[in-house]
Amino acid sequence: MKIIHHPIGIIHSPFTDLADMPIQPTGAASAPGTVELFSEYVEGLKDLDGFSHIILIYHLHQARRVSLTVTPFLDSEPRGIFATRAPTRPNPIGLSIVRLLKIEGNILFIEALDILDGTPLLDIKPYVPAFDGHPEARTGWLERTQARLSKTRSDGRF
């Protein structure tokens, strides 16, 4: 079974290289970026400007291979791909929750960006703490390493 998706826009960011990127949005609080939604979808943006955070779902277009275990940036041990956010996934779908600053026409101004410049956008969803916030969640292998997150940058290993 094949599921076919089409880009609905392009994400623009300061990051043109897989190396030296923030590895998650919390490491990139001051990095600005834009989402260019293709004009035929602009009607779908109605009311989105009331949300301070949005979920971007995108195609990890630079992920060229699949690897079911990876050694994450924050770790020295191989972990199952589904226990990481690394890009070498069976379906290279990326997910970031970013702050929405403003919308002008088909351009969304965002910050806190960990996305490669030119990334094809698949979907935008509103971020809703009542659905998406689980502050009590346990985070397994990441628990020992989270404190280092905001200072860690990628090194191009994927």
Place this chain on the structure above:
Amino acid sequence: MKIIHHPIGIIHSPFTDLADMPIQPTGAASAPGTVELFSEYVEGLKDLDGFSHIILIYHLHQARRVSLTVTPFLDSEPRGIFATRAPTRPNPIGLSIVRLLKIEGNILFIEALDILDGTPLLDIKPYVPAFDGHPEARTGWLERTQARLSKTRSDGRF
């Protein structure tokens, strides 16, 4: 540009009908379900059992049309599709954050489910509050209606 994804598993839930489903996982705290990961991907589950919550990304296989504005379950006014979680999206990609109870082989036991039985799974990601938790987020049109969420069920309108 076409992006081709393949199901990596199937989500099993008590909900076999688009009507009368919880509309978000917070409305379904006691609904159990399972994720059946196809056996060739089991290696990728290593270390996932340390996480209490996971992000499921799936194909909204019953969404047959695209509509750029919708009148959500919680509202009486048309909203832009990207300001809602409704399924009639340009790319019918669904996202739910669910509690992970245990993993046995290729079966993940989950709860808090708002997903239709038989839904094709595209990706599993660990939920990490440091990346994904934004308790302070503003939620636009939803702010007036969120209190009714846990009591609202779907009515098959999509």
